[in-house]
Amino acid sequence: MKKHVVLYKKLSAPLMARLHEAATVTLIESLDATGLAQLREALPTAHGLLGASLRLDAQLLDLAPRLEAVASVSVGVDNYDIDYLTQRGILLSNTPDVLTETTADTGFALILATARRVVELANMVRAGNWNQNIGPLHFGSDVHGKTLGIIGMGRIGEALAQRGHFGFGMPVIYHSHSPKPAVEQRFGAQYRSLPDLLQQADFVCLTLPLTAETQGLIGAREFALMGPETIFINISRGKVVDEAALVEALQQRTIRAAGLDVFEREPLNHDSPLLRLNNVVATPHIGSATHETREAMARCAVDNLLAALAGERPKNLVNPSVWKA
Numbered sequence: 631m632k633k634h635v636v637l638y639k640k641l642s643a644p645l646m647a648r649l650h651e652a653a654t655v656t657l658i659e660s661l662d663a664t665g666l667a668q669l670r671e672a673l674p675t676a677h678g679l680l681g682a683s684l685r686l687d688a689q690l691l692d693l694a695p696r697l698e699a700v701a702s703v704s705v706g707v708d709n710y711d712i713d714y715l716t717q718r719g720i721l722l723s724n725t726p727d728v729l730t731e732t733t734a735d736t737g738f739a740l741i742l743a744t745a746r747r748v749v750e751l752a753n754m755v756r757a758g759n760w761n762q763n764i765g766p767l768h769f770g771s772d773v774h775g776k777t778l779g780i781i782g783m784g785r786i787g788e789a790l791a792q793r794g795h796f797g798f799g800m801p802v803i804y805h806s807h808s809p810k811p812a813v814e815q816r817f818g819a820q821y822r823s824l825p826d827l828l829q830q831a832d833f834v835c836l837t838l839p840l841t842a843e844t845q846g847l848i849g850a851r852e853f854a855l856m857g858p859e860t861i862f863i864n865i866s867r868g869k870v871v872d873e874a875a876l877v878e879a880l881q882q883r884t885i886r887a888a889g890l891d892v893f894e895r896e897p898l899n900h901d902s903p904l905l906r907l908n909n910v911v912a913t914p915h916i917g918s919a920t921h922e923t924r925e926a927m928a929r930c931a932v933d934n935l936l937a938a939l940a941g942e943r944p945k946n947l948v949n950p951s952v953w954k955a
């Protein structure tokens with residue numbers, strides 16, 4: 631008998647066809663109240679789950695006694711109770727690699743947009759307020775040649791370093807669990823303690839995952855170490871930052887600007903003070919959001935799920951201790 635797969639993310643027609651061939655499929659079209667009720671109804675018979683942007687905690691997982699595998703369409707796995715999945719013997723997979731370059735592109739888009747004030751000045755033009763040649767009041771700051779500080783030198787951090795080093799002639803400094811000699815060799819990057827990086831970087835970029843250790847890593851004390859010209863970029867997770875402390879630093883101009891793709895709460899509240907600040911570029915978690923990359927991520931998730939349900943080890947297994955070869 632075919633296994634039952636519950637999708638809480640729409641997939642392209644070719645990927646849906648692949649799933650239908652291998653499994654009985656229930657598609658939850660959206661994660662509104664109706665969708666969540668449908669999900670709860672489908673979970674008791676589910677063998678596999680595939681989706682993103684849903685907190686899958688023990689309470690929901692308890693509704694799925696037959697669950698064998700969860701395939702996340704994301705690289706970040708902060709939405710999953712990994713300990714509980716592991717305890718239950720459920721395989722969790724994610725989609726690394728395929729989104730690395732696109733997410734680094736997003737990081738660089740935010741670097742350029744904040745430094746050159748692209749959104750603020752484009753809005754000025756659109757509003758009909760470009761009435762004379764601009765002067766120092768509207769000048770931005772250079773990107774090329776400035777020091778790029780990367781916190782979290784994983785795949786995305788490396789891709790950002792590559793762009794900064796080769797594309798913009800930026801000295802690269804980084805902070806991570808431990809020094810990475812290969813990265814230092816390729817990009818001339820130099821390891822720094824966190825306080826040193828915060829003091830020395832012109833651009834402080836977060837590319838690290840949200841974990842118990844990284845939650846709230848950047849708060850008032852860390853913003854105080856940055857200088858008035860520092861530009862802060864976050865393409866990791868909102869909860870790595872104390873958002874109130876960030877707002878305070880931006881309002882007081884103790885840092886120059888922020889480019890933010892992620893927030894403590896998403897979607898961002900419409901009345902967030904961040905949206906009243908000209909020195910903020912806020913985007914709606916677009917890190918990997920291109921047609922090509924989202925399709926590649928979905929394909930990767932489908933591969934992982936079908937492998938797991940066929941008794942094979944998924945390529946991108948997050949909790950390998952569950953795997954009994």
Ligand code: DGY
Pocket residue numbers: 682703704705706707729917918
């Ligand atoms: C990821 O894959 O983790 C991106 O942030 C999209 O959620």
